[in-house]
Amino acid sequence: MEALLKEVAAVVGAGNVLTGEDVKQRRVDWMSGTSCRAGAIVRPGSTDELADVMRLCHAAGQPVVTHGGLTGLVHGGEANPDELVVSLERMSAIESIDPVGGTMTVQAGSPLQAVQEAAEAHDLVFPLDLGARGSCTIGGNIATNAGGVRVIRYGMMRQQVLGLEAVLADGTIVSSMNRMLKNNAGYDLKQLFIGSEGTLGIVTRAVLRLQPRMASERTALVACPDFAGVTGLLRHMGRELGGSLGTFEVMWRNHYALLTEESGRNTPPLPVRWPYYVIIESLGNDDTVNAAQFGAALESALEAGLIEDAVLAQSDAQRQGIWNIREDIKGLIEQLAPLFTFDVSLPIPDMPGYAEELERAIGERWPHGRIVVFGHLGDGNLHVSVGVGDSGAETRRAVEQIVYGPLAALGGSVSAEHGIGLEKRDYLSISRTPEEVALMRTLKRALDPHGLLNRNKILVAEG
Structure with a gap:
């Protein structure tokens, strides 16, 4: 690997090839805190640099593991001493925003929160949202087809991507940076890489779909008497709120009780008494209309016996207090x-x-x-x-x-x-x-015949 790293350093710069203690100080995921064991970490600064690095690795038969924000929970970032890590941390630029077309072009290392904030600056929203927003990256979101708390309204990450660019195992750059909602010109190649966990190619850039920013957001925490109440409430709120239903998150009592009364980590807005607790959010353009519609929907749900009690957030602090119970993963770990x-x-x-x-x-x-x-x-x-x-x-x-x-x-x-x-x-x-598994293997062999990309992830390496 030493000879290869010298060639790689000539491409990305010596300071962007990390070895020894600089590698061990890195972690491979958020939860376990396990130290990185890779032979080296390479930090390309552009798609072209990454393509040159992959050509060298392909010629040398060098396996590669891709690192993004390292917030994954399935050990997708683990690397062995004979593997090379490619980190996209230097490729974090937000290249352009088209407010009229409702698109944003970003590099794969862009943190999700930075993308959200850039969209908001143009009175738009990038709707994917999850607890790791400050650390996870767009490339990782694409590679894992991330979901989050607003899938019910906007869909998975797959629905937020119009186009992307990826580097294949042999260094080939596949640039399919489509900016249009409609494009049926042959195969939709971006779908090969969304959800493939870096096993078919390394995503380097993407065109993201933006949505109008809603002026009103209403949040409530409700308690349900049984699971029939939960499912009935889901149907009821979907019918009463229509397209404005943005979130429907359920906590079993064991979760709600543990992270409030039992641990003392969060103040329970509702008594720890019922079997299910639901966070409901409504998004709308007119706060007066949205508030009235949301309140009426909750009131009719209460009258129908679908819920036992409810609390409406009256401030951002109260809303965050409700969400803290749902997102207190640190508390679960402790x-x-x-x-x-x-x-x-x-x-x-x-x-x-x-x-x-x-x-x-x-x-x-x-x-x-x-x-x-x-x-x-x-x-x-x-x-x-x-x-x-x-x-x-x-x-x-x-x-x-x-x-x-x-x-x-x-x-x-x-x-x-x-x-x-x-x-x-x-x-x-x-x-x-x-x-299905056989077809996955066929795709893997076609795009990565030597099995160099994220080997043994998803599928056991052949041979």
């Missing part, structure tokens, strides 16, 4: 450590039974074990956190089998929005047919 986290999707009607069975199975195997459930629900996504007092490999495997096992019969997915990486690779067959 309270349940060592923690196993899961991101699954399944049909909404099956959710209560699935969660109850998990709690029963975990308690039966580990009497002091605990599970906590919350999720986007409106888009079929649940986040499950499990603490059983041990984080060993054998224990992890046993917990994974309990969590993932029922999904096959339910037609669910082992990954709703976090990706597969290394962590879920062995369970891919639960959610994908043999024919």
Whole structure:
């Protein structure tokens, strides 16, 4: 690798090739804090530089792992000593904004929050939003097809990308920087890279779709008497609010109680009494109209028995206080450590039974074990956190089998929005047919015949 690194340094500059302690000081993900073990970290400053680096790596048969914001939870950024990390941290520019066309052209290393703020400066919004907004990058969001809290209104990351540019394993630059909403000229090549977790190519730039900024945002936390109330409320609010329903986030009582009364980390806006708590947000253009519509929808839901109690945020501070309970991942880690986290999707009607069975199975195997459930629900996504007092490999495997096992019969997915990486690779067959996996391998061989990009992520390397 030493000879290769000299050639790479000639492309990106010696200061942008990190080795030794400079590599070990880096982390490979947000949650575990594991040190990077790569042979070196290369930081290209442009698509052309990255293309030159990949040509050198391809000629040398050098495996490469891509790093973005490192907020992933499936070990997608792990690298072995014989692998080279390509970090896109220097490629973070917001290149242009077209307020008329409603597009923004950015480099892959741009943090999500920076993109959101740049859009807001033009009275527009980039609608993808998640708790890691300050650290995660657009390239990582694209590579994992990120979801977040407003999928019910705007869709996944896939729906926010009009065009992109990527570098293939051999250094070929595929530039499909489409800026139009409609373009049916042959295959939509960007879809090959969205959600591929860096295994088919390295995303370097993207054209993002922006939306009008809503002048009014209303937030409420409500308590539901049962899961029928939750699903009834989802239908009710969708009907009453129509296109203004922006968020429908559900917390099981075990999540709400743990992060409020039990831990003392957050003040509960509603008593810890009911089995389900829902964060609902409405987005509109006229605050008076939006407030009246939102209030009327909640009042009729209360009269219908869909909710037991509700609190409306009267300020940004109150709104943030509600969201802090939902997004207090640090609190989950502290309270349940060592923690196993899961991101699954399944049909909404099956959710209560699935969660109850998990709690029963975990308690039966580990009497002091605990599970906590919350999720986007409106888009079929649940986040499950499990603490059983041990984080060993054998224990992890046993917990994974309990969590993932029922999904096959339910037609669910082992990954709703976090990706597969290394962590879920062995369970891919639960959610994908043999024919689908075979086609994935065909694509991998076609675009990366030597298996150099993020090897063993999603699929075990062939040969």
